[in-house]
Amino acid sequence: MPSLGARDKVLYGPIRSIGDLHDLVRSFAAELGVEIECMASNHEGEILDFIHARGAGVDGFLINPAGLTTYGEATRHALSDTAKPFVEVHFSNLARHLEAVSGTRPLESRFSKSARGMVMGMRQYSYLGALLALTLSLDDETFLGGDGPTQ
Numbered sequence: 001m002p003s004l005g006a007r008d009k010v011l012y013g014p015i016r017s018i019g020d021l022h023d024l025v026r027s028f029a030a031e032l033g034v035e036i037e038c039m040a041s042n043h044e045g046e047i048l049d050f051i052h053a054r055g056a057g058v059d060g061f062l063i064n065p066a067g068l069t070t071y072g073e074a075t076r077h078a079l080s081d082t083a084k085p086f087v088e089v090h091f092s093n094l095a096r097h098l099e100a101v102s103g104t105r106p107l108e109s110r111f112s113k114s115a116r117g118m119v120m121g122m123r124q125y126s127y128l129g130a131l132l133a134l135t136l137s138l139d140d141e142t143f144l145g146g147d148g149p150t151q
């Protein structure tokens with residue numbers, strides 16, 4: 001289980017555990033009236049199994065690819081194979097956080113080109129923004145001209 005509590009508070013905000021994050025997202029989903037299932041893993045194979053198992057039955061995905069952001073091609077591919085929209089979520093703003101921390105280049109995401117959209121930099125609220133936006137877009141038949149390409 002990813003150890004969110006051990007991470008830099010400036011970048012990742014006040015949420016101290018994956019359980020607390022999932023509780024926050026679940027309670028917002030309940031307010032919106034949508035069903036969600038949360039999962040987190042440090043093992044890419046488990047993430048792939050989850051996406052493959054759920055793909056047919058869900059309307060879409062939110063994903064924070066975390067450590068897979070740059071090289072997680074198998075996970076990006078699994079999401080695209082479901083043909084369901086997904087929103088890429090990050091606590092931090094990828095365009096600047098590595099520069100701020102270590103002076104290195106901004107992080108490039110492999111997922112962004114396939115995502116319906118991205119929400120980042122808003123700490124834990126990125127997840128809530130992403131869930132709201134995905135829900136509204138799913139209810140909007142005119143969004144992107146209907147069922148646009150997800151690849």
Ligand SMILES: O=C1C[C@@](O)(C(=O)O)C[C@@H](O)[C@@H]1O
Nearest residue numbers: 064065066067090091092107
């Ligand atoms: O693990 C993470 C977390 C992250 O995805 C975020 O949510 O800000 C950003 C990634 O660069 C990093 O590897």
